Structures are given as structure tokens and as C-alpha cells.
Amino acid sequence: MGRAPCCDKASVKRGPWSPEEDDLLRSYVQNHGTGGNWIALPHKAGLNRCGKSCRLRWLNYLRPDIKHGGYTEQEDRIICSLYSSIGSRWSIIASKLPGRTDNDVKNYWNTKLKKKALAIQQPQQPAQAPQQCASSVQPSPASASSSGGDACSFGGPAMYSSHQPAAMHQQAPATLAPLYVDGGAMPSAPSSLPEFSPALPPPQPTGGVAINKSWINKLLGAGEFPIGDHLFGGGGFGSLLLQDHHRAITSSSSLQAELSACYFPNAQAEMWADVKPPAGLCHSLT
DNA sequence: AATTTGGGCAACCGCTCTGTA
DNA sequence: TTACAGAGCGGTTGCCCAAAT
Numbered sequence: 001m002g003r004a005p006c007c008d009k010a011s012v013k014r015g016p017w018s019p020e021e022d023d024l025l026r027s028y029v030q031n032h033g034t035g036g037n038w039i040a041l042p043h044k045a046g047l048n049r050c051g052k053s054c055r056l057r058w059l060n061y062l063r064p065d066i067k068h069g070g071y072t073e074q075e076d077r078i079i080c081s082l083y084s085s086i087g088s089r090w091s092i093i094a095s096k097l098p099g100r101t102d103n104d105v106k107n108y109w110n111t112k113l114k115k116k117a118l119a120i121q122q123p124q125q126p127a128q129a130p131q132q133c134a135s136s137v138q139p140s141p142a143s144a145s146s147s148g149g150d151a152c153s154f155g156g157p158a159m160y161s162s163h164q165p166a167a168m169h170q171q172a173p174a175t176l177a178p179l180y181v182d183g184g185a186m187p188s189a190p191s192s193l194p195e196f197s198p199a200l201p202p203p204q205p206t207g208g209v210a211i212n213k214s215w216i217n218k219l220l221g222a223g224e225f226p227i228g229d230h231l232f233g234g235g236g237f238g239s240l241l242l243q244d245h246h247r248a249i250t251s252s253s254s255l256q257a258e259l260s261a262c263y264f265p266n267a268q269a270e271m272w273a274d275v276k277p278p279a280g281l282c283h284s285l286t
Numbered sequence: 287a288a289t290t291t292g293g294g295c296a297a298c299c300g301c302t303c304t305g306t307a
Numbered sequence: 308t309t310a311c312a313g314a315g316c317g318g319t320t321g322c323c324c325a326a327a328t
Binding site for chain 1: 312317
């Protein structure tokens with residue numbers, strides 16, 4: 001007994017959008033806005049499409065400020081840095097890249113940047129680590145897709161997705177080897193919280209994939225995040241990123257703890273409650 | 287030249303979150 | 308307090324096209 005579908009999939013058009021449909025949607029949204037109701041929008045706009053499809057098309061393709069392709073080195077570093085810190089929270093990562101969408105960033109990561117990062121990382125692995133790393137970046141059994149995401153390639157915190165706790169528990173720690181910078185430890189979490197089942201104990205430094213400093217430097221570009229970076233309007237997340245980077249070099253645990261505490265909603269945030277996130281960073285997600 | 291293979295990306299699916307009655 | 312509807316998100320699929328054989 002699932003909830004009713006948002007639309008009758010048999011009667012709405014699916015698949016690629018035609019230029020005429022794009023024009024209809026674009027002109028309607030530009031003239032009337034979304035009205036806060038995507039479900040009703042296609043009917044009003046004269047489109048035979050699901051509201052969700054309209055929303056996706058607008059957000060990912062038709063918005064006037066969208067950029068496609070042409071990622072800069074700086075954007076690469078931002079993506080890598082945030083992915084290593086918060087995992088596959090694409091909407092958050094995309095929000096720090098003006099003109100980029102979560103879908104675009106996600107595709108870019110899955111098809112290009114992940115390989116690029118791994119190519120840099122691989123030669124840096126200690127002798128016994130590659131097996132763990134290799135296993136950690138294999139697509140999960142549930143994902144045979146060539147572009148399927150993996151939640152474990154870079155970030156320990158990615159293990160603690162706010163979504164899908166069941167799936168999280170199904171992912172055995174063996175396939176989700178967390179990453180640590182030079183043996184740095186993740187903050188331990190209280191074990192009493194229900195979401196934190198014994199099936200997935202707090203990550204321990206042992207068994208994880210070590211990232212050495214040179215790899216972080218290489219990947220992120222040491223010292224290249226300017227304070228008050230224009231991308232972030234100065235201070236705020238930009239300076240946090242810079243702090244993040246330096247902490248990643250010196251003490252990854254505090255960085256990960258801060259971001260983890262910030263981005264994990266509800267119980268997961270409480271789980272890390274003893275770690276105070278930077279002021280003003282967590283308004284919308286907890 | 288024809289076929290196969292793999293990468294890139296748009297779109298869909300299904301779930302959680304959030305607001306509201 | 309609860310149930311429902313809609314929005315938002317991350318994961319996955321499938322098509323298209325270029326490179327390789």
C-alpha cells in the first residue's frame with residue numbers, strides 16, 4: 001500500500017523533452033512562476049507532463065542561470081573537498097557552485113571527477129590499502145550501472161547518509177571503508193541512539209583507507225582556497241572550506257565532525273551533538 | 287564500412303522531509 | 308497528534324554518440 005502516484009504515468013508523456021515543450025515550460029515559469037505547485041503546473045502550462053518531470057526539467061536545464069560543462073579546477077576542488085567532507089549530498093555541494101545543479105554535479109563526479117581523483121589517489125596508497133580502497137569504490141551489488149553512485153569512495157561521513165537508514169545498515173562496513181587522513185580518527189558517537197545500530201558501529205581508524213597529506217594537497221590544491229572566495233561571498237562557507245582544508249591536513253577529525261554535525265539532520269545531528277558546528281551553517285538541514 | 291564498446295548525460299524512480307489541514 | 312500532499316533529494320536507468328576494433 002504505497003501512496004498514490006503524483007500523476008497518471010500512463011497518460012503523461014515521458015522521455016526526452018521537445019523544444020516546444022521546453023518553450024511552453026520556460027515561458028510559463030517566467031511569466032507566472034511555479035506558484036509553489038509543480039503538480040498543477042503542467043496542466044496550467046498546457047503540458048502533458050508529470051509535475052515532477054517539469055520541475056526537474058526546469059531546475060536542471062531550463063533555468064536561465066544554468067551552466068553546463070566546463071568545470072574549472074577550482075570547482076573540481078570544491079566538489080572534491082565537499083564530497084570528502086559530507087559525501088554525496090549533491091544538493092548541498094551544488095548550492096556552493098553557482099549555476100550548477102545537483103544532477104549536473106553528480107553526473108560530473110560519477111563520470112569524470114571520481115576517476116580523476118582516484119587516479120591521483122591510487123599511487124599514494126600504502127601497501128596494504130589498495131585492496132580496501134578498490135573494494136570501497138566498486139559499485140555496490142545493487143548498482144550495476146556504470147555511472148552509479150557510490151557513497152564510500154571518499155568520505156567517512158558519507159556512510160552516514162541522512163537518507164535511507166535501512167540501506168545504510170545494509171551496506172556492510174567492509175564495503176564502506178572510511179577514509180582517514182594520516183590515521184586521524186573520526187569522533188566516536190554515542191552508541192545508544194536507535195539509528196546507530198550495532199550493525200554499523202562508529203568508524204574506527206583501523207580498517208579505513210588512509211589518505212596521506214600529499215594526496216589531499218594534490219587533490220585540493222593546498223592553500224588555493226582564498227579566504228572570502230567570491231564563490232561564497234566571503235567568509236561563511238568559503239572560509240570554512242579553507243579551514244576545512246587546513247584541518248584536513250592537520251586534523252581531519254574535527255573537520256569531519258563539524259560538517260557531520262552540521263549536515264546530519266535530527267537524530268544523526270544529535271548523535272554528534274557534542275561537536276559544535278560553525279555558527280550560521282546549519283540553518284536548513286537540521 | 288560495419289560493429290562493438292564505453293562514456294556522458296538527461297530523465298526517471300522511489301524514498302524522505304516538510305508543511306498543512 | 309495524525310494523515311496526507313507536495314517538494315526535494317540521491318540513486319539508477321537507458322539512450323545517444325564517439326572511439327575503438
